[in-house]
Amino acid sequence: MKVTAAVATGRGKPLAVKELDLEEPGPGEVQVRMVATGICHTDALVRDEVYPTPMPVVLGHEGAGVVEKVGPGVTTVEPGDHVLLSFSTCGTCASCANGHPSYCTQFFGLNFSGRRADGTTAFSDHGQPIGSHFFGQSSFSSVSNVVECSVVKVPPTAPLELLGPLGCSVPTGAGAVLNVLDPEAGSSFVVFGTGAVGMSALLAARVANCSPIIAVDIVDSRLELAKELGATHVINSRGENVVERIKEITNGGVDYAVDATGNREVFRSMVDSLGSRGHAALVGLAAPGTEAAIDIGLTILTGAKISMVIEGDMVPHTFIPRLISLYQDGQFPFDRLIKSYPFAEINTAFEDSKSGATLKPVVVF
Ligand code: NAD
Ligand code: ZN
Incomplete structure (x- = not known):
């Protein structure tokens, strides 16, 4: 399918907003239509090649959206579910098994390689592969294929256009x-x-x-x-x-x-x-x-x-719902930190975050 995505191409260059091809969701992948995504300092660090993620790549790791399709073997969500996207982990190392997935021994490769474990990517531009699966999700795209462990189901009453920052910062x-x-x-x-x-x-x-x-x-x-x-x-x-x-x-x-x-x-x-x-x-x-x-x-x-x-030493599947429930009870007004931008203005959102004019930019699709 065709999607609209913001592609990082190299140090100091603004993201290029363009149409890409997205594959069907593979085994263990969830295709998510994004409603909004937060922008975090880590996206800027990777865009500027402080970390070695290969370019070109679709970044974004605070996505929120609706499940469109699920790939083979996915059991925890189904089409229509509202979801928030967080980091990716192996699920089997000692840290994951003991409830501390942010210290997963595979954390760096799974979140920063911009590839599936087999080296393939889900996006392409006229046949040229474009990096995907950043933090398991590459949320700077209107639709993305997300690894199942990054997907946290949220109540349909929670406002997807605000939730993104609950994925990381x-x-x-x-x-x-x-x-x-x-x-x-x-x-x-x-x-x-x-x-x-x-x-x-x-x-x-x-x-x-x-x-x-x-x-x-x-x-x-x-x-x-x-x-x-x-x-x-x-x-x-x-x-x-x-x-x-x-x-x-x-x-x-x-x-x-x-x-x-x-x-x-x-x-x-x-x-x-x-x-x-x-x-x-x-x-x-x-x-x-x-x-x-x-x-x-x-x-x-x-x-x-x-x-x-x-990552707050959290287990996303329990901690994120806890924060949503505190927010809905009026005890955790994290929405006061957010300023929203249309997706087409994603580079302005990056600039406003860098200058300090905006505390937490969220781009809305
Ligand atoms: P930010 O730049 O919006 O906030 C940093 C704040 O620190 C600013 O308000 C700035 O004015 C203030 N500051 C800078 N120098 C200071 C000084 N000398 N004394 C007092 N205050 C000073 O960044 P953010 O998005 O809030 O992120 C904060 C940090 O957390 C960043 O380093 C980011 O990379 C990091 N981070 C860590 C994790 C993690 O898992 N540990 C995850 C996400 C972000
Ligand atoms: Zn982050």
């Missing part, structure tokens, strides 16, 4: 809080970096009834929104000594912390802000080879814990 922040830190009600919390990921961590800290909830950023407009979303204190770290200020607010040190920047100085500040037996999580990504110093002589005295967290 929102659970990355929210899962670090609810799945990894698991704070007690009344414990203190700080998030460094109030982009889509950090704001999602903040919304989750509110769900967990943390208090105080502190947000740190270097952009005042983001801190204003953080206050509207439940931060009790905000700190612009350009103007204040962030560690001293956090210790003052929390009477000596914070219980739980998230770094959603991936910046080595911020990581150091996060560790230095921890109180006795505090627990910090790093979710911001840094280039391989990045090192951050911490004072092991003093930090050891606090009994602090530091966790490294991918």
Whole structure:
């Protein structure tokens, strides 16, 4: 069939919106008609060849849509089901078997190769193969063939035009809080970096009834929104000594912390802000080879814990429905982070995300 897709062709080049051919869904594949898809920093990193995904390729890994057809062997969804798309995993390694699929030993190949395991792709342009199956889904296409494990069935009452970010960036922040830190009600919390990921961590800290909830950023407009979303204190770290200020607010040190920047100085500040037996999580990504110093002589005295967290350490099939239900109950207003664009304006959406003008772009088909 013919589909309209945005194709990444190489570093620094805008995505090319064009008509492609899509194969019939193969064994274990679900053909999904996209309603909308979020755009995440990882798409931009791959478009710019920071990660080695072969070009040309259809990116996109926060798709939401409706099942059109299923390939042989698919048992969990059927045509007409509303679905949200998340990352792909092998399902059999020790991490997958123990409920931690974001540490799947095959994660990189399955999500970044732009190919099926046998090396084939589902899209072509005048007979030339175009990469597919990015994060199992390649959601920057009006219709795509998605691996069954990436497909999460959602209630028909949930708004597909908003749900996409629940596939990656929102659970990355929210899962670090609810799945990894698991704070007690009344414990203190700080998030460094109030982009889509950090704001999602903040919304989750509110769900967990943390208090105080502190947000740190270097952009005042983001801190204003953080206050509207439940931060009790905000700190612009350009103007204040962030560690001293956090210790003052929390009477000596914070219980739980998230770094959603991936910046080595911020990581150091996060560790230095921890109180006795505090627990910090790093979710911001840094280039391989990045090192951050911490004072092991003093930090050891606090009994602090530091966790490294991918994709919120979630099981998509249980955590995403939990976030949808919190959203529908009015406790998790992640829609406040979103700005929508028509699919034809996908490159503007990328630019607005890069400039910081938009927290979370979602393109609608
Ligand atoms: P974003 O760029 O929208 O947000 C980052 C925020 O950090 C911005 O508001 C920025 O102003 C702030 N910031 C930058 N430098 C700062 C500093 N020195 N001090 C305080 N604040 C600072 O990005 P995002 O979409 O929210 O993603 C956040 C990070 O999470 C990125 O590194 C992204 O690649 C990563 N990520 C990780 C995973 C994972 O599985 N661990 C998944 C998705 C995204
Ligand atoms: Zn992502």
